[in-house]
Amino acid sequence: MGRAVADEQALAILYDLALTIGSEVNVAPLMLRTLQRLMYHTGLPVGLWLGWPEEGGKTAVLELAIGDYHLIRRKGERLALPQALLAGPPAMLEAAEMLGALQLRKPLGTVLRLPVPGHGVILLLGASAPLTRLSLPELFSPILERLGRSITLCRSYELEVQHRVEQTAYYDPLTGLPNAILFNTTLQQAVVQARATGRWLALVHLDLDDFRPFNEARGSDLGNQVLIALGQRLGASLHPGELLARIAGDEFVLLLPDLGGWEDVDERIVRILQTNRTPLEVAGEVLDLTFSAGIALLPTDSPDGDTLVRHAQIALHQAKQESRGYFRLFDGDQDRRTHARRELLRRLELALVNREFRLFYQPKVDMPSGRVLGFEALLRWFHPEQGMVPPGDFLPVVENSDFIIALGEWVMREALAQAVSWRIAGLETCISINIAGRHLQLPDFPERVRHALADVPGGRAESLEIEILESSVLEDMAHVRDIMRACSAMGIRFALDDFGTGYSSLAYLHQLPASTIKIDQLFVRNLFQHREDPTIIQAVVQIAEVFGRSLVAEGVEDPEHGMLLVAMGCHVGQGYGIGRPMAAEAVLPWVEGYRARREWTALEGLSWHRGLYDLFHLRHDHRQWREQVSGWLASREDGDAAMPPAFDTCGLSEWLMISAPTGASSEIHECFRLLGRLSEQTAQLAALRESQSFDACSECLGALFLASDALLQLLDALAVRLAGGSST
Template sequence: MVDPIATERPKILIIDDTPVNIALLGQALQEDYVIQIATSGAKGLELANEETPPDLILLDVMMPDMDGYETCRLFKQNPVLRDIPIIFVTALNEMDAEVQGLSLGAADFLIKPVNIETARLRIRYQLEREQMRKELQSREASLRLAASVFAFSHDGIVITDAENRIINVNGAFTRITGYQLDDIRGQTPRVLKSGRQPMDFYKNMWHSLLTENHWSGEIWNRNKRGEIYAALTSISTVKDESGAIHHFIGIFADITLLKNQQYNLERIAHFDALTGVPNRVLLTDRIDQAIVHAQRAKNLMAVCYLDLDGFKPINDSYGHETGDQLLIEVTQRIKGCLRAGDTLARIGGDEFVLVLLDINDGRECRAVLDRLLAKLAEATVLSGHHVSVSASIGFTLYPDDFTDAETLIRHADQAMYVAKQRGKNRYQLFDPHLDRLALEQGKTFARIEEALQQHEFVLYFQPKINMRQGRVFGVEALIRWQDPGRGLLPPSAFLPAISDTELEVAIGKWVLNRALHYLQEWQQMGIMLTVSINIAPRHLLQANFVTELTAQLAQYPELRPHCLELEILETAALEDIERVSNVMQACQKLGVNFALDDFGTGYASLTYLKVLPVHILKIDKSFVIDMLSDAEDLAIVTGIISLTQTFGRQVIAEGVESIEHGLKLLALGCENAQGFAITRPMPAEALPNWLSSWQPIADWRQGTA
């Protein structure tokens, strides 16, 4: 068989009243096909009649004036155009629409949104099918002239008498079906029937044979071994001189491989390869169907976004194979909690979406989610490891949340993040107020990202001193945002909006690089200070943190690394103290020291002091500021200083705002301080002049008021 696609570009006529759809389809197909475009059924008929008819028609169902069904009917009434394959393109996904289209002679359906790869496969398949049909017609004529065609045809051929009893078959028939002529002579082709097609299918086939003397289409048959195969079949009636039916000739090709390839491509396009459940592409279509169903049934539909808690540590610790087994196990548990009409889709690594139909009220949805959380929390053994996870779930209810599929997913996703923030292993209903807040946060995030690109951030530095010696020994780098519209902004005005994000890490890298730049400038001026930098937990725990820090230090070879000090929050190591300790030890080998910031605000301070290799503790300013008037704060400050002495650590107090604060700290045994009583944070350019003019506070050096 000559491949028409290989010899010349077939012509495809696209009939669609929506310019966007035309543009998308046309652009995707124009490299392989000659594209004609019509924006109405009438224009499509006119183009097909005026020029060389197209080889295939892509026809939109829903069009004004003349819809796709009427257009298809008119094409089929035209003897010149009737055999052109017509593929309906429709957003409808209902059986009655498909039956109506097929009854009018449509060859296939494409469901919006159109998957381009699926469309290419089906278009090529229909073009090949039409080419085969034409060839089969030609072969039918040749059979009456040359018996040799019958014997050597690659396609199966069966000849029956006027009563449809088999009188002859060729070798290809035997090869495909397994039946020799002696096995089935005198029987009807019903011996091949698989049971896949309904009775109406065969009624329509015989109606076409008896009225039009020809039928072609796909039939699923069963061979002698009981295996089902797909056959592209053409059946013709042969009449005698009087016009009476003399016999029937059936010619068919085994297209099982092509059908299986088509099926596999569709599964790849619409289903998750690991778990076998729908992916995001199919999920959107399922939600669209669920919306239509909810509108008709006048009840609720729930879209639930599920994210596993604790999946990443399991995946990292035990390997991806165990992680994959866990995802499969989780999928089965979720499916066990759902009903037949519900949908489960996997849309990310450990992220799933559930679509629950026929929900009467929010309580019914919550009952399903309660069962789901309990089931997922059960421990299991995978690859010899006892593992357990929980889930955070966000959900929204349609039509209470009256919007489209993508927005419903986004709303459920947002609610899921709220569930995580509130402690995990729980579910949260979408709140429109939180949605508006999320949009505002998104705008803020984008503005901060722009500020980093536009070099709007600057570093200020606050000195640290030894009060008794009257000596400045270091400075702390503090970021500020020089916003063109709002002026100089403190960290509290923007850092919370990017907490635990990659943007926070990017800004942390910028701070580190700028601080090293200033540190080198000062050392070249003879100013020997330690610069401390606050490091966010996400930044510190990046897999390549030590490697990148090494590379940054290498850019400043004249620096003494021990002049760099990294400050981490006491609460930063709560979830993975061993990993944090390993990173700190690797940094210390480079000469970099660590300070524990805001000490006293956590709840495992003694554990940290024993495990974490820090050499300085910073007493949080919230305790220092009020210690002169609050006995509890004074007791906390006293206890922290005693701990540092016991464990052999240095201590520095933040928030020293008066001479009296300093004197009290000195009396308690804390000599190092920073705060407004010394100086406020200043730009890097101002620091050398401040250092040259600063005078130690005499009362602190003497230790008396």
């Protein structure tokens, strides 16, 4: 149904049409704008301008079509239409049968015929006549005479030239589809129409998946044919009133107006999805190419056309991140999360200005000797209202932004200044800092390091080590290698962080001037969960020896982690089992009080034996059992808490009988005695707790810990025997 036309609008309509006709000097834009304005004022969705090769001819030529993509593609064709439809004065007709020859995609039965003297006829098509008391044929009659005279004046050699210019301005020369300009114009009109009618409007932003590498590999000629074929396939699925445009490269947009709600949206989207299921056949070749799409709706997602376009682009980006060939409706929650990330980044930039960031320092030590070798600087944010913000809450946002460069510059200078302060206090050490890939890959990064050294009075290059990730190297290894060499020439050291987690560790280890390898904490923490991790660490130890690199193991959280690492030849560790990250003022007292663990010192210089893994694993399990017993005893309120089983059920007895080293019968015998004693003490503790004799429980727990300590010392002695060494 056309929209209602009020009586008082008549003069305004005539004035608008007269202004439109008088403002153009070329036939094509004249008729395009006139037809658009006629369609706008009547609300009829399809408009045609038909002419004849010569006056009185019987075959109509389709000069212009708007609102039906099928007819737009037939522009210039001669159409055999009934004379009763084409000839005659202005009139409103019911002509469903006569319109059959047009092969419209949607049945339309009402025609407003407006003959243009000497230049054919305008037909405005709709499902029903506009609601008005005005006689539209009479209203438009004066305009038609003037329109005919204007067309006559515009007919000239320049008509063809201007026509081509208009085609270039509004249509894509490759596919023949509307371009971004015509799309934007149509979008704004569709938004106005949707607001007026209360109907929904959908915008679908499509993009071919992996088209750039395809185009580079197969050539632009085939790529162009793919774009043409895709445009034709998508266009074939259009309904009357819908628009398909190519707006850039391999990007297309679909404008789907006049939707009644979610049910219509689902039906239209399913139709588009079906075009993505079948491979494209281009130049006799079947190509399995897909496209991803983002969909935004008015009014549910967007109040206006510009926001609708932006939301469809966001949805397309989300679809590309999830999977190729995927469709995604705009997610307002996701958009809000994106906005929240932007706000957090803005707040972090302010935090740098306000000096809310601090560096904490985690020690790296030679585990057998207890010598402190250096510290890793770790960023902490102290929010004035929230206190210390966990790094995981803000670092992921920083790492994917250019702000990471400014933050890295600050970290570099702060670490250098702290090293100077400690040197004055008597601690000569090296501080490791983490530098992001986009910072490291700056062409002037060596100059930035040189400026940082100059900015810190007393700053020394040997006090700074830069840790880099494999991901920051792979994009341009040659460039990164040159940067590292330039920095190394100043005395800066480099460490390869999280070694073993990437895909080409050996390749970049061989080429890059890094003096240190850091074993990723994932391997160390899971030493007793994944039996293959010790093998990986052994391989890294051998690689480090071959390439002459130092080795640091991250994630040392338990004594047994350190024992296993030392036994395998990795002596330098870092982790909570050595020291937690601490404020700068806490470092000197910590260094003063730190001592090497007895268990680690005893294993220095011994040979690796595969049986050590099981022994250290059992030692680790025993210490965990102690903690469980202590925790069970401390939970006095929970009377139903189950007592941990005796440690002997954990497999130590079996190991002593099968895998213990020869010549240690006395130690083995004592281990069995202590296991029996621990079993008795566990049962005694259970009875005392049940009787609520808590003072006696504490005394019994102390005796149990003494027996446990004796057992651990015996296990350490067996480890030394197993490795073929002797205790010192």
